[in-house]
Amino acid sequence: MSQAVIVDKLSVHYTIEQQPEPIVALDEIDLSVKKGELVTIIGPSGCGKSTLLHTIGGLISPTSGSIHIDGTPLLGPDPKRATFVFQEYTLLPWKNLVENVALGLKFAGIDRASRTARAMEQLKLMRLEQYAHMHPDQVSGGMQQRVAVARALAMEPQLILMDEPFGALDEQTRMMIGAEISRIFTLENRSALFVTHSLDEAVFLADRVILLTTRPGRIKEEIIVDEPRPRTRKFLETRRFVDIRSHLFASLDVPAGDREGADT
Amino acid sequence: MRRRIYQLKIWMAQTAVVLAIVGLWLYVTGPGGVSPLLIAPPGDTLQELWQLIWSPGTWSDVATTGSEIVAAVLIAVSSGFVIGFLGSRTAFRLEVWEPLVALGYTIPFVVFYPLLLLWLGIDEASKIAFGALNGFFAMALNTMKGFKSVDQKLVRTAYAFGATPRQIEWAIKLPAAMPIVLSGVRIATALALITVIFAEMVGSRKGLGFQLAKTTGTLQTSLSYAYIIFILMFVGILHVIIERASSTRR
Ligand SMILES: Nc1ncnc2c1ncn2[C@@H]1O[C@H](COP(=O)(O)OP(=O)(O)O)[C@@H](O)[C@H]1O
Ligand SMILES: [Mg+2]
Numbered sequence: 001m002s003q004a005v006i007v008d009k010l011s012v013h014y015t016i017e018q019q020p021e022p023i024v025a026l027d028e029i030d031l032s033v034k035k036g037e038l039v040t041i042i043g044p045s046g047c048g049k050s051t052l053l054h055t056i057g058g059l060i061s062p063t064s065g066s067i068h069i070d071g072t073p074l075l076g077p078d079p080k081r082a083t084f085v086f087q088e089y090t091l092l093p094w095k096n097l098v099e100n101v102a103l104g105l106k107f108a109g110i111d112r113a114s115r116t117a118r119a120m121e122q123l124k125l126m127r128l129e130q131y132a133h134m135h136p137d138q139v140s141g142g143m144q145q146r147v148a149v150a151r152a153l154a155m156e157p158q159l160i161l162m163d164e165p166f167g168a169l170d171e172q173t174r175m176m177i178g179a180e181i182s183r184i185f186t187l188e189n190r191s192a193l194f195v196t197h198s199l200d201e202a203v204f205l206a207d208r209v210i211l212l213t214t215r216p217g218r219i220k221e222e223i224i225v226d227e228p229r230p231r232t233r234k235f236l237e238t239r240r241f242v243d244i245r246s247h248l249f250a251s252l253d254v255p256a257g258d259r260e261g262a263d264t
Numbered sequence: 265m266r267r268r269i270y271q272l273k274i275w276m277a278q279t280a281v282v283l284a285i286v287g288l289w290l291y292v293t294g295p296g297g298v299s300p301l302l303i304a305p306p307g308d309t310l311q312e313l314w315q316l317i318w319s320p321g322t323w324s325d326v327a328t329t330g331s332e333i334v335a336a337v338l339i340a341v342s343s344g345f346v347i348g349f350l351g352s353r354t355a356f357r358l359e360v361w362e363p364l365v366a367l368g369y370t371i372p373f374v375v376f377y378p379l380l381l382l383w384l385g386i387d388e389a390s391k392i393a394f395g396a397l398n399g400f401f402a403m404a405l406n407t408m409k410g411f412k413s414v415d416q417k418l419v420r421t422a423y424a425f426g427a428t429p430r431q432i433e434w435a436i437k438l439p440a441a442m443p444i445v446l447s448g449v450r451i452a453t454a455l456a457l458i459t460v461i462f463a464e465m466v467g468s469r470k471g472l473g474f475q476l477a478k479t480t481g482t483l484q485t486s487l488s489y490a491y492i493i494f495i496l497m498f499v500g501i502l503h504v505i506i507e508r509a510s511s512t513r514r
Contacts, residue, residue, distance in 0.1 A: 057424060058424075059420065059423070059424055077423055077424045077425075077426060078426070079424065079425050079426040080426075083424070083425065084421075084424045084425075086417070086420075086421065088417050090417050090418060090420075090421040092418060092436070092439070092440075094439050094440075094442075103421075103422070103425050104425035104426055106435070107422070107425055107426040107427045107428070107431055107435075108426055151425075155425070
């Protein structure tokens with residue numbers, strides 16, 4: 001398998017006014033994602049997960065290091081190569097769902113008829129086609145985030161960057177949508193980097209889990225989850241899942257008294 | 265079905281309130297013995313109103329007042345939008361302009377009306393200027409608030425999905441600001457509308473406001489009542505039009 005993205009010695013510092021020392025959010029991160037691979041990133045709050053994702057997608061310029069997607073360096077947002085699913089709800093409230101899915105296609109100058117057709121296809125894949133003409137405020141938060149996934153998929157990018165997209169949802173809904181994502185990403189052979197603070201989600205979705213350290217963000221550990229995809233919820237009850245999960249939990253070395261640790 | 269019956273009850277109650285008011289009106293002007301110079305009887309008023317509607321002179325007053333209002337609204341809305349938009353382009357400009365415009369919004373411009381009469385004369389120009397002045401600040405302030413409140417997450421999303429700066433302006437910022445901008449249009453219109461009619465009452469030679477002031481002043485009470493009702497209907501129709509035109513989706 002070839003590489004979809006190569007991140008080489010990536011560092012990001014934030015300089016803050018009236019503070020002599022910059023914040024080192026990321027310190028020489030090396031990572032890569034193969035074509036069709038789904039990599040999850042987990043780590044304590046404030047360790048630089050969002051910074052990493054936003055930098056890889058071109059929204060933040062690196063202080064040093066480089067990002068290559070599909071063999072060429074990435075210097076700014078390029079939705080043909082990398083698209084985002086953000087943590088917050090970011091659908092346009094004045095557009096209906098199918099128009100929202102078509103957003104990037106519209107910016108790319110694709111005519112209305114073909115972008116609507118492509119957006120409808122993505123909604124079908126998400127089993128949301130019957131809601132196509134509703135507006136975001138008429139559907140649940142979980143649906144809005146699935147539409148945001150469809151919006152990212154509609155660009156047919158090399159890499160999809162997801163920043164805790166289902167973080168605000170309850171565990172039940174999150175695992176249901178997780179299974180859906182697993183199905184679609186496997187079907188479409190999509191590569192993705194998926195940030196989460198849920199251990200279950202991290203293990204359930206991933207071909208590989210990357211664990212980050214507290215600030216400055218560095219890679220602490222990588223764990224391969226050797227289980228064929230797409231996965232069903234039965235995987236959650238297997239010995240392998242439980243072992244990997246408890247290993248990760250130990251590695252997160254959360255302070256005592258904070259059982260779900262990274263869940264903040 | 266339940267809902268329909270409930271709605272019917274609401275309408276019946278409202279009709280009852282209106283009938284009670286008309287009944288009170290009939291009573292005080294009839295058995296109540298109040299002079300028709302102070303309170304015109306409903307019958308006379310309706311008769312005058314009927315004649316008003318069929319008299320060509322009325323419609324020329326409607327044309328005068330209507331065109332003054334349209335001109336005042338157009339000036340208030342367009343200049344308010346431009347100033348509000350330019351004043352919200354940077355954080356610095358907002359800090360400079362927003363308090364000034366907000367202050368302007370609180371000025372009772374009625375104190376300047378005599379000056380406007382002096383400068384622009386007694387005909388249309390002074391009415392248009394007065395209406396526009398009153399509507400302008402509401403429009404400018406709401407436009408600023410609209411553009412200031414644009415959700416930056418949506419701007420970032422559009423940028424991430426490949427929007428050019430131009431597309432961010434037209435496809436994101438403008439529609440995101442639109443609901444508040446449109447409420448500016450509604451407030452500006454309501455203000456321009458009422459101040460134009462008021463200006464006509466205070467000093468002019470034609471228009472619905474002028475007729476109302478004249479008939480009241482010459483104790484043609486039932487005719488002046490007819491003008492009041494006519495003006496209220498005129499204003500009501502304009503409000504419905506502007507409400508329809510400026511309502512957001514669905
Ligand atoms: N725009 C910014 N300016 C300054 N510091 C920032 C900025 N964004 C994030 N940080 C800091 O960088 C660190 C990493 O933040 P972030 O990437 O959001 O972490 P995470 O997503 O893992 O919670 C945090 O300490 C945060 O306070
Ligand atoms: Mg984050």
